[in-house]
Amino acid sequence: MASPTAKPKATYVIDTYGLRTALTTAQNSVRNAVISAIESGDMLILKPVSSELKENDPPVYQDLQAISFKKYLAIDVAASKAAAALIEAHGGSRLFGTTPPIDRFRALATARLHKLTLITDGKALKECLAIAAKCKLPTGCVGAPASI
Structure with missing residues (x-):
């Protein structure tokens, strides 16, 4: 009797900026690597x-819909609490505009709770790296799509 195949455990989670x-x-190699990771279950969205x-971006949404077997990761209450703790550890203030947007903290907190690497890009990548450094999170907890 054959044993059932184990589902692969995800390694990455990608946000809007990384997916876009x-x-x-x-670079077809980056595009193909991300699509393959999503379809294999190695990357959650x-x-x-x-x-x-x-x-905000219907053409990219159409490309997303063409990807088979995608799995989503919700930002739950535990992630929101962890995001609040990250904001506090970061020490920034929305009053003075020094804190990055809350979605950066939520994405990073969700990734950390599930022991995943957050894949993002652009300004979001720069801000998430700064949050990770300031909050003393492990190196490699945030990366760009090209790092897959």
């Missing part, structure tokens, strides 16, 4: 990504 970059890049792309 991966699906619009001119943050739940808000689909609706954000649908509203």
